[in-house]
Amino acid sequence: MKYGPGWEPRAVDWSSTRGRILLSASVLFAQRGYFGTSTRDIAEAVAIRQPSLFHHFQAKHEIFRTLVELDLGPSIDRMNQRLAEDSRWAEKLHLAIACDVREILVQPFDARGLYQDAVLALDEFAAEREGIALFHDQIERVIDGGCQAGEFVSFESSFVQRAMNGVLFETLREQGGPSSSVRHERPLQAADFVVRSLLVDQASLTEIREVTRARLGDLEMAVT
Amino acid sequence: MKYGPGWEPRAVDWSSTRGRILLSASVLFAQRGYFGTSTRDIAEAVAIRQPSLFHHFQAKHEIFRTLVELDLGPSIDRMNQRLAEDSRWAEKLHLAIACDVREILVQPFDARGLYQDAVLALDEFAAEREGIALFHDQIERVIDGGCQAGEFVSFESSFVQRAMNGVLFETLREQGGPSSSVRHERPLQAADFVVRSLLVDQASLTEIREVTRARLGDLEMAVT
DNA sequence: GTCTATATTGCGATAGAC
């Protein structure tokens, strides 16, 4: 099963033709959507002819699929790490949100055009729909866990999963693509907004935020 | 200016051919998106031939535009009412969210395909982009007001506007169209989630919810 | 690995009969 434990998308050389196709396509998908972007548009942005695209990707949808894998795969991986850790549920959730938002802000491609129901509904994206469902299940596990442990007030977990998804998604939509001015506070702001709404003991938020802040720094070191 | 004070979309007879075009198109836009839906698809769903559509709407984009007007216009109107009322900021916000969510759940057409950046970016939807911006300004005014009055903790208002939008939008995405099983708790849940995150004095949430519950009932009477 | 040329399909919209 794709997007299962330990699965990782293969690394991309962003300066290669393949990498530049992915970058340009991601920007166009974000601006005009999957259906609004033609293979001619992508080819023009990469400064090659349209049929040359098909040497690097078997079809237009393979470009899109690759971008979803690059964005979703690491996100699922990170959440698995949070679930395996020995920490409070609120910490897990807070850190997971902050990590996801930061990843969105620093990754080289533009993920804003990737999570469109109308596109993902196509037959060829069945695996990606599964991956997204898996990610949502992970979130629900954290929310249910926190609820049963008495850390969170009792909202319906499927509702909270969606609400959190909305906050993540809108944070994604906000910024004008990865190259734009990065809002450094956004990861913590987004995490605060969701967790504050859930916490029974709101006073503990400051402490949880400091844990996240420290660990965000650590995780950054680990990558470099 | 369109979407200005007092503006209202003209009433629709949902059993007329024009109304059935709007209903069918809204469902298809929600399932496959604006670009993924052809005028032939819409015509087939209404059981007329494709060129007959153009007797009722000058172009495909006029169908889409009409749907956005029907959804957005009343929403802006309601928010103007909230802003004009003598009530606490938290009450305004709580009631506004609850009203919007309920409206989504009861209106006959499917609004899930309407707020796609890639579609609204088209030249022909400039007025609709303005209307959406106006709605967002209204929300920011409530958040800033509540912040300055000391009712809300100090989140950046542009961030909160987006977060709230995300919650609204995801609540919209959740339900399988207006005809599906309505979740009666959703309006209050969504309002609670956002307002709880903002409130300085969380204990007042129960009271605010009761005010909203009562007024939701009143407003329902007023419509019938 | 990139190119030119082209096959094939589906799109939005119009013309004009009934």
Added chain:
DNA sequence: GTCTATCGCAATATAGAC
């Protein structure tokens, strides 16, 4: 108000030379 017929165009993808 709906129909049949059709125009003009842009889409994805393939074939085959270089």
